[in-house]
Amino acid sequence: MAGFNALIPPVQFLGTSSDLPHESYPRDYYSPKNVGIKIISSSEDIANKEYILAFELDAVLDQKGKDFERDLLFMLNILQENIGACDVKESDTSLAEYLKTIQVSWEVLPPGTKEEAVKHIFKGRTPSSEEKEVAEKRHIFLMSLKPNKLIYGTSGLQRYFGALLKEDLVVFENIRYGNAIYIMYEDWKELSKRTRLELMSGRFGDNFERVSHIAHWEGKVKKIIKNRREIK
Numbered sequence: 001m002a003g004f005n006a007l008i009p010p011v012q013f014l015g016t017s018s019d020l021p022h023e024s025y026p027r028d029y030y031s032p033k034n035v036g037i038k039i040i041s042s043s044e045d046i047a048n049k050e051y052i053l054a055f056e057l058d059a060v061l062d063q064k065g066k067d068f069e070r071d072l073l074f075m076l077n078i079l080q081e082n083i084g085a086c087d088v089k090e091s092d093t094s095l096a097e098y099l100k101t102i103q104v105s106w107e108v109l110p111p112g113t114k115e116e117a118v119k120h121i122f123k124g125r126t127p128s129s130e131e132k133e134v135a136e137k138r139h140i141f142l143m144s145l146k147p148n149k150l151i152y153g154t155s156g157l158q159r160y161f162g163a164l165l166k167e168d169l170v171v172f173e174n175i176r177y178g179n180a181i182y183i184m185y186e187d188w189k190e191l192s193k194r195t196r197l198e199l200m201s202g203r204f205g206d207n208f209e210r211v212s213h214i215a216h217w218e219g220k221v222k223k224i225i226k227n228r229r230e231i232k
Contacts, residue, residue: 035059035075037082040095054095055083084197111150114139120152121161121175131175138173141218145171145225160192169228171221181217183209183224 040054057075061068072088079086117139118132127135139161142150147163151170162172172182172192182199184191185207194204211220 033059033074035078037078055079060091085195111143111147117150117161120150123152134175138175142171142173145222147171165225166229169225171225180213181211181221183211183221183228185228 036058038056038058040056057078059075061071061075065071076086076088114136118127118135121127121135122131142161142163145163145165147165149164151162151164151172153160160172160174162170164170168186168188170184170188170192172184174181179196182192187205187207191199191204191208198204199208199210209224211217211224
């Protein structure tokens with residue numbers, strides 16, 4: 001049987017482009033930044049067997065740079081996501097100086113007007129209209145509890161303020177979104193020096209109640225106070 005060779009002509013595929021419309025969200029791509037978290041430790045507290053740790057980012061931002069605000073927000077998000085808290089301090093602030101800002105001292109004053117309360121809460125700066133509205137509403141609520149005195153933070157917790165109902169019953173409020181109300185009892189002066197994470201860890205007992213600002217939070221707070229007064 002004789003063989004043969006066949007020549008196969010090349011095949012050309014022709015096509016046309018088409019649009020497939022669909023709903024989508026625009027996306028921006030941000031390249032990763034080479035930023036690390038530096039941990040600074042104080043000497044051990046022998047009495048309580050504790051360490052105080054400070055976290056800071058090893059990045060320097062140019063306040064005059066066009067992307068300063070965006071970069072600052074990015075850095076704050078890194079701390080918030082990894083540590084659960086964030087703040088802004090001068091780059092040359094020492095750990096000793098920083099610790100002074102988180103040691104709370106309270107200014108205890110007689111109940112006053114909403115205007116006086118707002119002035120104490122935002123001591124040193126002018127609040128936004130939204131902040132002022134929240135502060136006034138929460139001041140009204142605290143006053144409904146008939147406090148003997150009002151309490152204002154004078155250092156690291158300026159935005160916390162409280163109603164002293166009895167020497168062993170204090171309700172602390174905060175104007176920041178997401179921060180809960182704390183109802184503290186006998187050890188309120190010591191407990192109020194602790195951070196939210198420390199209180200939630202359970203290492204400092206349960207001599208307090210925490211109420212989130214969700215539905216019917218006012219009623220929950222009043223019920224706790226009523227039960228506490230009846231117990232005492």
